[in-house]
Amino acid sequence: MPYLLRKINLLPLQNLSPTVRLPMEDTIRKIIKGVSNTFGHDFLDQISLIMAEIVEADYLFVARLDEKNKVSHTLSLVHQGEHLPNISYDLAGTPCAKVIEDTICCYPRDVSQVFPDDQLLIDMNIKAYIGTPLKNAQGGVFGLIVALYESPIDNQSETTTLFELFSGRIAAEVVRMEFEHQLRSLNERLELKVKKRTKSLEDTLSRLEHAKTKLVESEKMAALGNLVAGVAHEVNTPLGIAITSHSIIEDQHKKLSKKIEQNSLTVSDMQSYLKDVHSSLDLQFHNLERARHLLDNFKRTATDQHIVECEQINLKQYYQRVVDTLHSVLKTKNVDVALTIPDALTVNTLPGIHAQIITNLINNSLMHGFSNKNNNKITLIISQKENDLYEVNYQDNGLGVSKEKHKKIFEPFYTTARKSGGSGLGLSIVYNLITHKLNGNINVIDCEKGFHLHWTFRPQKGL
Structure with missing residues (x-):
C-alpha cells in the first residue's frame, strides 16, 4: 500500500x-x-x-x-x-x-x-x-x-x-x-551466448584432448621406435657371431667331406673337426640364446607398455629387464645404470606403466642431462615403507634443471630442448602415469648436481 x-x-x-x-x-x-x-x-x-x-x-x-x-x-x-x-x-x-x-x-x-x-x-x-x-x-x-x-x-x-x-x-x-x-530477454541471450561459448570451449577442449592423446601416443611410439632401433642393434651382434659360427661349421664340414671322398681322413683330422665344430656350436648357441633373451625382453616391455594389466612382479628383475632393452641407447652416451632394489621385493602393480616411466626418464636424461660421454651415471633406488608404500628415487649426474623451472617441469609441452626435437611431453606423461595410474605422488628434489626425482606408489588392489 x-x-x-x-x-x-x-x-x-x-x-x-x-x-x-x-x-x-x-x-x-x-x-x-x-x-x-x-x-x-x-x-x-x-x-x-x-x-x-x-x-x-x-x-x-x-x-x-x-x-x-x-x-x-x-x-x-x-x-x-x-x-x-x-x-x-x-x-x-x-x-x-x-x-x-x-x-x-x-x-x-x-x-x-x-x-x-x-x-x-x-x-x-x-x-x-x-x-x-x-x-x-x-x-x-x-x-x-x-x-x-x-x-x-x-x-x-x-x-x-x-x-x-x-x-x-x-x-x-x-x-x-x-x-x-x-x-x-537479455538473460536469455546471455544464456544462449554462454551455451554457445560453452559448447565452443567443450569442442575446443575435446580437440585439444584428442590432439594431446595423439601427441602422447606419438611420444610413446617414438620411445618404442628408439627401443626397436636399440634392440635391433643389440640383436645384430649375437646374430652376426652366430652366422660366423655357422660359416666355420660349414667350412669344416666341406673339408671333412672332401677328405672322406679322397680317403685321406686321419684321426687328427677328425679330432680337429670335432673340436672346431664343438667350439663353433657352443659360440652359436650362446649368441642365439642372447638374441632370444633380448627379443623376449623387448617383446615383454613393448607389450606391457600397450597392454596395461595388473600383475605381481619382482621389481628388481622387471626394472633390470627394462634397462636391458635400453642398453643400446644408453651405450651412445656411455651411461651406467645402477639399480638398488631388494632382491625379493615384489608388488601387485601395472608393469607396463613402470616400463613407460623408466623408458621416458632414461630418454629424458639422455636428451637433456648428458652433454658428453664421460662418467655418466643413473641411479635408481626402490624401497618399501610402512602401510604398503613404495618409494622410488631416480637420479642422474647430468646437467640438472634450475630451481625456477621445477614448477613447470611436469607441464605438458614444456621443454628446454625444443630445437633438439624435445616435445615437452616426456615428464608430463611420467607425472600422469604416477599420479593417475599408480595413485602416487612425484616431485623434484633439489640437488647440487644432476636431476633427482622422488615418487611413491601403492600396490594395485587386485590382479
Missing part, C-alpha cells in the same frame, strides 16, 4: 471541493485495495476492471504507443466488466493522437463527429472519450489510458482526476514490465 501511494500523484485532489474530495478518497482506497499485491499484466487487468467500474466506462484500456509505426497496442482492454483480447490500431485521425501530444483529452459527447476518420469509434458506437497520457521518468509520453462511453457523459472531472492520479502508477508498472522483459 505505501508503495502504491508513492507512485500516485495526489495533487489533483487539491483542486476538488471537500464534498467531492472525501468520496474520491474512498474511491482511491478501493482501487488501491483492489490492486494490492498484483504486478505486471495482473495489475493492469485488475486496475482496468476496477477503474472501468468506478468511472462507469463501457470500454477502458491501457495502451503502449509505437511511435515509429504510428500505432497503439493495448496492454489491457475491458468491456462491461470483462477482458477482451488486446488490439492494435492506427493513431492517425483519432483522439489518441491528441493524447500523445501530452494532453489530457476529454470529449463528453459527439466524439465520433469530431474525429470522423476514426472508423473504430463509429463501429463501436462511441459517443464520449477521456484519455490521459502515460509518461516515463524523463517526461516523455509512451502510452495512454482511455475510457470510452457509448453515451454522453456529464461529470467527467472525477474520471480525469482518477486518470491523473493513477497514470503515474500505471506508467511505472508498464515501464517496470518492459524493463523486466528486457532483462529476461
Whole structure:
C-alpha cells in the first residue's frame, strides 16, 4: 500500500471541493485495495476492471504507443466488466493522437463527429472519450489510458482526476514490465551466448584432448621406435657371431667331406673337426640364446607398455629387464645404470606403466642431462615403507634443471630442448602415469648436481 501511494500523484485532489474530495478518497482506497499485491499484466487487468467500474466506462484500456509505426497496442482492454483480447490500431485521425501530444483529452459527447476518420469509434458506437497520457521518468509520453462511453457523459472531472492520479502508477508498472522483459530477454541471450561459448570451449577442449592423446601416443611410439632401433642393434651382434659360427661349421664340414671322398681322413683330422665344430656350436648357441633373451625382453616391455594389466612382479628383475632393452641407447652416451632394489621385493602393480616411466626418464636424461660421454651415471633406488608404500628415487649426474623451472617441469609441452626435437611431453606423461595410474605422488628434489626425482606408489588392489 505505501508503495502504491508513492507512485500516485495526489495533487489533483487539491483542486476538488471537500464534498467531492472525501468520496474520491474512498474511491482511491478501493482501487488501491483492489490492486494490492498484483504486478505486471495482473495489475493492469485488475486496475482496468476496477477503474472501468468506478468511472462507469463501457470500454477502458491501457495502451503502449509505437511511435515509429504510428500505432497503439493495448496492454489491457475491458468491456462491461470483462477482458477482451488486446488490439492494435492506427493513431492517425483519432483522439489518441491528441493524447500523445501530452494532453489530457476529454470529449463528453459527439466524439465520433469530431474525429470522423476514426472508423473504430463509429463501429463501436462511441459517443464520449477521456484519455490521459502515460509518461516515463524523463517526461516523455509512451502510452495512454482511455475510457470510452457509448453515451454522453456529464461529470467527467472525477474520471480525469482518477486518470491523473493513477497514470503515474500505471506508467511505472508498464515501464517496470518492459524493463523486466528486457532483462529476461537479455538473460536469455546471455544464456544462449554462454551455451554457445560453452559448447565452443567443450569442442575446443575435446580437440585439444584428442590432439594431446595423439601427441602422447606419438611420444610413446617414438620411445618404442628408439627401443626397436636399440634392440635391433643389440640383436645384430649375437646374430652376426652366430652366422660366423655357422660359416666355420660349414667350412669344416666341406673339408671333412672332401677328405672322406679322397680317403685321406686321419684321426687328427677328425679330432680337429670335432673340436672346431664343438667350439663353433657352443659360440652359436650362446649368441642365439642372447638374441632370444633380448627379443623376449623387448617383446615383454613393448607389450606391457600397450597392454596395461595388473600383475605381481619382482621389481628388481622387471626394472633390470627394462634397462636391458635400453642398453643400446644408453651405450651412445656411455651411461651406467645402477639399480638398488631388494632382491625379493615384489608388488601387485601395472608393469607396463613402470616400463613407460623408466623408458621416458632414461630418454629424458639422455636428451637433456648428458652433454658428453664421460662418467655418466643413473641411479635408481626402490624401497618399501610402512602401510604398503613404495618409494622410488631416480637420479642422474647430468646437467640438472634450475630451481625456477621445477614448477613447470611436469607441464605438458614444456621443454628446454625444443630445437633438439624435445616435445615437452616426456615428464608430463611420467607425472600422469604416477599420479593417475599408480595413485602416487612425484616431485623434484633439489640437488647440487644432476636431476633427482622422488615418487611413491601403492600396490594395485587386485590382479
